Amino acid sequence: MQNLSINGRAIVLPFIFIILSYSCNSSPPPEIKPIEDIDRELYRIDADKYLPDGYLRFKLNIKVLKDKIIHEKSRFSLLRNYEEVYKITKGIIDEGNEVLRIVRTKRDEKRQMVFDKIKSLKDRVKIIDELTLKINAGIQARKRLTLGDLAIKEAKISLENGKYDSALEKIETAYTFLVDAEKLVTPILRRYAHNDLIVKWRRFVNDTIKESGREKITAIIVDKAERTLTLYKNGKIIITFNIGLGNNGYKDKLLSGDGATPEGRYHITKKAGEGESKYYKALLLNYPNQDDKREFLRAKQRGLISKTSKIGGLIEIHGGGNDGTTYGCIALENHDMDKLFEMVTVGTPVTIVGTINPNNEFYNSLKKLEAYLKT
Amino acid sequence: MKRVIKISLSCFLITLLFIAGCAKPPTEDIDSAKQAVESAKSAGAEKYLPDNAKGLDDELSAALDEVKVQDGKFPLLRKYDKAKEMLASVRTNAEKLKADTLAKKEEAKKNAIASLGEANSSISNAKTMLEKAPAGKETKAEIEALKGDIKAAEDSLHEVQKAIDGEDYSGATAKANSIKGKADSVSAQVQQAIEKVEAAKKAKGKKKGKK
Numbered sequence: 271m272q273n274l275s276i277n278g279r280a281i282v283l284p285f286i287f288i289i290l291s292y293s294c295n296s297s298p299p300p301e302i303k304p305i306e307d308i309d310r311e312l313y314r315i316d317a318d319k320y321l322p323d324g325y326l327r328f329k330l331n332i333k334v335l336k337d338k339i340i341h342e343k344s345r346f347s348l349l350r351n352y353e354e355v356y357k358i359t360k361g362i363i364d365e366g367n368e369v370l371r372i373v374r375t376k377r378d379e380k381r382q383m384v385f386d387k388i389k390s391l392k393d394r395v396k397i398i399d400e401l402t403l404k405i406n407a408g409i410q411a412r413k414r415l416t417l418g419d420l421a422i423k424e425a426k427i428s429l430e431n432g433k434y435d436s437a438l439e440k441i442e443t444a445y446t447f448l449v450d451a452e453k454l455v456t457p458i459l460r461r462y463a464h465n466d467l468i469v470k471w472r473r474f475v476n477d478t479i480k481e482s483g484r485e486k487i488t489a490i491i492v493d494k495a496e497r498t499l500t501l502y503k504n505g506k507i508i509i510t511f512n513i514g515l516g517n518n519g520y521k522d523k524l525l526s527g528d529g530a531t532p533e534g535r536y537h538i539t540k541k542a543g544e545g546e547s548k549y550y551k552a553l554l555l556n557y558p559n560q561d562d563k564r565e566f567l568r569a570k571q572r573g574l575i576s577k578t579s580k581i582g583g584l585i586e587i588h589g590g591g592n593d594g595t596t597y598g599c600i601a602l603e604n605h606d607m608d609k610l611f612e613m614v615t616v617g618t619p620v621t622i623v624g625t626i627n628p629n630n631e632f633y634n635s636l637k638k639l640e641a642y643l644k645t
Numbered sequence: 646m647k648r649v650i651k652i653s654l655s656c657f658l659i660t661l662l663f664i665a666g667c668a669k670p671p672t673e674d675i676d677s678a679k680q681a682v683e684s685a686k687s688a689g690a691e692k693y694l695p696d697n698a699k700g701l702d703d704e705l706s707a708a709l710d711e712v713k714v715q716d717g718k719f720p721l722l723r724k725y726d727k728a729k730e731m732l733a734s735v736r737t738n739a740e741k742l743k744a745d746t747l748a749k750k751e752e753a754k755k756n757a758i759a760s761l762g763e764a765n766s767s768i769s770n771a772k773t774m775l776e777k778a779p780a781g782k783e784t785k786a787e788i789e790a791l792k793g794d795i796k797a798a799e800d801s802l803h804e805v806q807k808a809i810d811g812e813d814y815s816g817a818t819a820k821a822n823s824i825k826g827k828a829d830s831v832s833a834q835v836q837q838a839i840e841k842v843e844a845a846k847k848a849k850g851k852k853k854g855k856k
Binding site: 427431 | 695696699700703710713714715716717718719786787790793794796797798801815819820822823824826827
């Protein structure tokens with residue numbers, strides 16, 4: 271070296287430095303695989319949805335770390351120093367584990383929340399199912415109930431697959447359908463819990479029984495909630511039959527085609543024997559009476575029904591079986607119809623009421639539903 | 646001696662120029678790797694194989710980091726060989742992921758179609774059961790209600806087909822399975838009603854026998 275000129279040294283020294291830079295290994299960069307593993311797990315469990323800020327901060331810190339590693343790696347190996355990088359790495363691992371812990375907790379909470387909601391909606395389906403069967407609800411209520419039930423089943427599948435947001439969407443759909451079904455069912459039930467109506471119905475029944483006693487005649491009382499037809503004679507009960515009503519039988523009849531069974535005080539206008547009725551034997555009632563006509567006109571004037579609606583008629587007590595398939599009439603088993611037919615005449619009073627019992631089963635069902643909704 | 650130094654210097658400069666001339670950032674490799682990753686994602690990798698898609702993203706990110714490491718070095722010392730290797734691996738893995746995704750998608754489609762078939766067959770089975778259901782006074786209203794339920798479930802089948810047409814195969818499968826579940830539960834309820842009526846008939850028969 272002593273023989274080398276200054277120019278020669280200037281050339282040789284960088285050579286030596288470069289060779290040393292390549293051959294010397296400073297301490298290696300820290301292992302960032304644990305961070306990548308945490309990041310992958312956070313991605314898998316949708317950390318961006320559960321803890322967006324925390325996850326974003328973690329991701330930014332990873333980027334800062336990687337930039338620092340890149341910076342150090344780019345330097346001559348003799349000058350590399352990973353001391354700070356090691357410290358940052360440890361900090362990020364701790365931060366990542368904390369984010370992971372929080373996200374897992376939040377995720378567990380969400381899963382439990384979805385699970386509880388599904389369970390609660392299943393109970394709701396059960397209650398509405400019972401109600402629709404009890405009041406023989408029409409196809410619209412059953413359709414909504416079924417669609418709600420299907421959405422709950424889909425929500426359960428999403429829950430099992432860990433897709434909680436999708437499950438919540440299905441729960442929302444189910445909820446909408448079930449509320450719709452309830453809207454169709456509850457107005458019918460509310461009438462049976464309405465005190466003023468029950469008082470009116472009781473008055474109808476008492477007046478009819480008194481009339482039967484006073485006039486020494488037979489009289490018929492139809493109780494929709496109890497699904498019974500009771501025959502009175504001289505103010506005393508003679509016999510009670512089970513009856514069937516139609517799909518809208520628990521509503522008060524308002525117009526033609528509504529399938530509802532009228533409520534009020536009527537009388538028999540015609541007795542149709544075997545062969546004269548489609549349903550074995552029939553007792554035609556004087557529906558619509560004056561009250562019915564008044565209600566119909568009022569509803570028309572208020573725009574509650576179409577102007578072209580008709581009030582309808584041909585409401586009967588008939589045979590054919592009490593299995594609940596009438597369109598507003600009251601159906602009896604044929605053998606019961608035979609007995610009744612013999613004991614009544616044209617002019618026999620027929621009083622049809624919702625209920626006279628404030629504690630009737632519809633009232634109890636409504637309370638059950640309301641208690642559920644409160645919880 | 647001067648001559649030797651001059652020759653050495655010339656050789657050194659030529660070598661450096663040669664190295665510097667070769668060490669250009671692998672722009673084309675980067676572009677093609679990115680394109681391959683995008684192509685896998687467009688095929689639905691993030692939906693059908695999310696973990697693999699994330700792995701590929703990380704792999705691409707690591708390769709790009711290696712490019713950055715070399716970019717940050719003294720120009721004469723840059724070496725992109727490792728980065729190129731990493732980018733080539735990303736490309737290969739992306740192509741594999743795309744193929745796997747398409748296979749997975751096809752499998753999901755097959756599953757959805759099979760689930761639709763099963764739902765259809767459960768609906769048919771429930772309808773057959775309902776036809777032979779006892780129409781007695783104790784069960785008729787319930788049977789009518791169940792018929793309504795099956796009709797609503799059957800009407801929902803078109804949504805499964807809609808989901809299949811829209812390539813939402815997991816959604817279609819979930820819908821089909823829920824319809825199948827509903828139809829199967831209706832069948833079970835009808836079966837219970839049949840058994841109830843048969844038990845009632847047997848009890849009636851025994852009573853008559855005693856008389």
